[in-house]
Amino acid sequence: MIEVKQLTKEFRIAGDKNLTVLKDINLVIEQGDIFGIIGMSGAGKSTFIRCLNLLERPTGGSILIDGVDITMKKGRDLLALRKSIGMIFQNFNLLMQKNVSRNIAFGLEITKVADFVIPGIDKEDYKELGFFQKRKLKKKEIQRRVDELLRLVDLEDKKYEYPSKLSGGQRQRVAIARALATSPSILLCDEATSALDSRTTDSILKLLKKINEETGVTIVMITHEMNVVQKICNKVAVLDKSEIVASGYTEDVFGDTSSEIVAQLLGGGEV
Ligand SMILES: Nc1ncnc2c1ncn2[C@@H]1O[C@H](COP(=O)(O)OP(=O)(O)OP(=O)(O)O)[C@@H](O)[C@H]1O
Known part of the structure; x- marks a missing residue:
């Protein structure tokens, strides 16, 4: 569960002034939610999602993940936190000189076994078996995980292809596989379908929903596309x-047309 309490973010701008980009944000995102954050351009969506994995440091307030305040995390704790939170982006951010397999493996090559749980093995069993120690993953273990992820995102036939030979949708599938490699409990999606056509968007949304159902990963997505929220998010803010002006179950929030901003969002279909 993610609990955001009285979160504020200010940026220092020219002339020694502060620009308040997030003001007193309070939100609860439950484990397994697909939570959408929607708003006009410049509302603060990107800044908010970047605060969740501390790519931006909040100026005030707290962010609790499973009861632990992450806002002060530094060094190794911060690295461990980032491994438990995957992220995908509008422009995919793949390594163009590495093939699909190497792109997915990248995070695993720099991860120690003890930093995450091998799928199928309970963390407690892992400890009891005495395997819970810091060591690099073996090539075989990495390959097994990469193959598993390739199956999950339906890209087994592209394992040795380079990103330049892939479509936008296929690139986003690689990015999803890479983001999930260390079995994070949270997946952040920053306008993940904005560069894709509507059919490809639908297939990526279907994939995210399948992953959410199969793994229970919490998905937080920011988007300016109303239809994305309506198709996939159980809750929205x-x-x-x-500022957060409305939040709750998607059908309730979008059903409340007394809210000017909601009416505006619904009227435009897109913001
Ligand atoms: N590093 C920064 N320094 C100063 N101002 C910033 C910085 N990052 C963002 N901002 C400002 O914060 C405000 C919110 O930006 P943000 O990117 O979070 O909005 P957004 O809702 O994601 O917009 P969009 O949909 O256009 O991406 C904008 O006015 C932006 O100029």
Whole structure:
């Protein structure tokens, strides 16, 4: 569970002034939610999602993940936190000189076994078996995990292909596999379908839903596309000028047309 309490973020701008981009944000995101954050351009969506994995440090308030405040984490704790939170982006951010397999393996090559749980083996069993020690993953273990992820995102036939030979949708599938490699409990999606056509968007959303159902991963996605939220998110928060102006179950939030911003979002179909 993610609990965001009185979160604020200010940026220092020219002339020694502060720009408040997030103001008193309070949100609860339950384990297994697909939670959408929607709002106009400049509302603060990217800043918010980047605060969740500390790519941006909040100026005030707290972010609790499973009861632990992450906002002060540094060094090794911060690295461990980042491994438990995967992220995908609008422009995929793949390593163009590495093939699909190497792209997915990248995070695993720099991960120690003890930093994450090998799928299928209970963490407690792992400890009891005495395997819970810091060591690099073996090539075979990495390959097994990469193959598993390739099956999950339905890209087994592209294992040795380079990103330049892939479509946008296929690139995003590679990015999803890479983000899930260390079995994170949270997946952040930053406008993950904005660069894709509507059919490809649908197939990526279907994949994210399948992954959410099969693994229970919590998905937090920011988007300016209404239809994305309506298709996949069970809950949504509307961010307007740095503040949350509505939040709750998607059908309730979008059903409340007394809210000007919601009406605006629904009217435009897109913001
Ligand atoms: N590093 C920074 N320094 C100063 N101002 C920033 C910084 N990052 C973002 N901002 C400002 O914060 C505000 C919110 O930006 P943010 O990117 O979070 O909005 P957004 O809702 O994601 O917008 P969009 O949908 O256009 O990406 C904007 O006014 C932006 O200029």
